[in-house]
Amino acid sequence: MTKVAVVTGSNKGIGFAIVKGLLKRFKGVVYLTARDDAKGRAAVEELNKVGLQPAYHQLDVTDRESVTTFRDYIREQHGGIDILINNAAVANTVSLYNSYEDNKYVVDVNFFSVLTIQEILYPLVRDNGRILNVSSDCGHLSNVRNSYWIQRLSSKELTVKDIIEFVNWFLEGVKGGTFNYDDIADGGTLAGYRIAKVALCALTIVQQNDLASRNISVNSMHPGFVKTDMTVGRGFYDVDQAAETPLYLILEAPQDLKGAYVWYDRRVLDWYDYKADYYFKSKEFTK
Numbered sequence: 315m316t317k318v319a320v321v322t323g324s325n326k327g328i329g330f331a332i333v334k335g336l337l338k339r340f341k342g343v344v345y346l347t348a349r350d351d352a353k354g355r356a357a358v359e360e361l362n363k364v365g366l367q368p369a370y371h372q373l374d375v376t377d378r379e380s381v382t383t384f385r386d387y388i389r390e391q392h393g394g395i396d397i398l399i400n401n402a403a404v405a406n407t408v409s410l411y412n413s414y415e416d417n418k419y420v421v422d423v424n425f426f427s428v429l430t431i432q433e434i435l436y437p438l439v440r441d442n443g444r445i446l447n448v449s450s451d452c453g454h455l456s457n458v459r460n461s462y463w464i465q466r467l468s469s470k471e472l473t474v475k476d477i478i479e480f481v482n483w484f485l486e487g488v489k490g491g492t493f494n495y496d497d498i499a500d501g502g503t504l505a506g507y508r509i510a511k512v513a514l515c516a517l518t519i520v521q522q523n524d525l526a527s528r529n530i531s532v533n534s535m536h537p538g539f540v541k542t543d544m545t546v547g548r549g550f551y552d553v554d555q556a557a558e559t560p561l562y563l564i565l566e567a568p569q570d571l572k573g574a575y576v577w578y579d580r581r582v583l584d585w586y587d588y589k590a591d592y593y594f595k596s597k598e599f600t601k
């Protein structure tokens with residue numbers, strides 16, 4: 315049976331570099347996917363020029379119809395997925411404080427889309443498969459400064475409902491003008507992005523519990539500060555360097571690494587350590 319790997323949002327940036335790395339190291343079919351067909355096909359051509367042959371399919375993670383069409387295609391062509399990397403995301407890094415509409419968009423793409431993927435694509439992930447949620451330092455629990463939510467997100471009985479309520483607490487607060495930005499580290503800079511990535515890390519733990527009986531691993535990770543369009547070209551890593559830890563996690567890490575939060579240097583961190591210094595500092599980004 316041919317093995318199948320899928321990377322969301324892989325027409326550029328870290329996702330593109332992960333596809334490139336998989337094409338060199340993974341024995342199976344590697345799907346480059348993109349929300350924009352023209353950009354996706356251009357990325358495939360770029361890889362073809364260096365002798366690499368990804369498979370391609372359109373996939374907009376916020377569009378249920380697109381995810382369903384992709385699911386049907388993969389089921390028909392291959393029957394299942396062995397590796398799934400939830401990489402697609404957006405951030406408005408031009409401004410550190412954003413409107414409700416901007417925050418809603420960020421949360422929809424970076425968090426709610428993974429619920430759609432979970433519902434529609436996870437049933438296709440084969441037993442012993444691997445799922446990686448590309449998060450951020452913005453996803454560590456130390457980004458949250460509200461004691462009620464720290465406690466609730468730390469519960470061993472955490473559910474998807476809890477996580478959705480956390481995200482909606484933020485969105486409703488911003489919409490109504492009542493959100494206290496001191497409930498988020500660093501004065502609440504890039505609050506929507508942090509909320510979405512914290513929610514994604516929390517969701518990783520719930521997803522891992524759900525999929526443990528099929529020996530599927532689900533981990534989240536921070537790829538480092540990486541020179542991509544998202545950071546307007548700033549960072550200490552290029553995309554190929556940044557792809558190394560995701561590739562390690564998906565191809566080489568022990569299968570019993572499960573529900574973990576992994577730093578760009580492969581260290582497994584305690585996600586629950588809300589007093590730790592792992593949260594994102596906007597000063598480092600803007601200097």
Ligand SMILES: NC(=O)c1ccc[n+]([C@@H]2O[C@H](COP(=O)([O-])OP(=O)(O)OC[C@H]3O[C@@H](n4cnc5c(N)ncnc54)[C@H](OP(=O)(O)O)[C@@H]3O)[C@@H](O)[C@H]2O)c1
Binds near residue numbers: 375
């Ligand atoms: N760069 C960093 O320093 C950094 C740090 C921490 C975490 N991360 C995380 O690393 C991952 C990759 O980021 P990056 O820096 O490589 O960003 P990037 O260069 O901006 O690439 C993001 C990718 O996601 C795609 N995308 C956005 N919305 C989508 C949607 N609705 N459906 C499908 N694809 C969609 C984009 O497609 P388009 O080309 O169509 O926009 C693009 O291919 C993200 O999860 C990000 O949050 C990055």
